[in-house]
Amino acid sequence: METFTKLKIAVTKNREDISRGIDYGRTYWAKVKSFSVGVEKPLKVGRDFKGAEVEIDCYVTERIKELYQAGKLAAGDYVLVQFIDGDSDRPIAVEKAHKTW
Numbered sequence: 735m736e737t738f739t740k741l742k743i744a745v746t747k748n749r750e751d752i753s754r755g756i757d758y759g760r761t762y763w764a765k766v767k768s769f770s771v772g773v774e775k776p777l778k779v780g781r782d783f784k785g786a787e788v789e790i791d792c793y794v795t796e797r798i799k800e801l802y803q804a805g806k807l808a809a810g811d812y813v814l815v816q817f818i819d820g821d822s823d824r825p826i827a828v829e830k831a832h833k834t835w
Contacts, residue, residue, distance in 0.1 A: 758817040766811045793826040
C-alpha cells in the first residue's frame with residue numbers, strides 16, 4: 735500500500751511539472767483512449783509530453799460526437815485538442831486528425 739501511495743504522489747507531481755510546460759493557448763494532437771457516453775467529458779485522450787504520457791478527459795464538439803456515433807472515431811485515432819479560453823480544466827476535442835508522419 736505504501737508503494738502505491740508513493741507512486742501516486744510521484745505521478746501527481748510529474749503531471750504538475752508537465753502541466754507547467756504546456757501552452758494552453760495552442761492546439762495539440764492526442765490519441766483517443768476511450769469514449770464514455772453520458773458523462774461531462776466523454777473523451778479520454780493520451781499524449782506523450784516531456785517523456786511521460788498525460789491522459790486528459792475532454793469535452794467534445796458536435797463533430798466529434800457525430801464521428802463517434804457513425805463509427806468513424808475509435809480508440810487509436812488522433813484528434814486535435816484545444817483548451818477553452820486557455821483554461822487547463824476545459825480541454826475540448828475539436829476535430830479528428832489523420833496521422834501522416
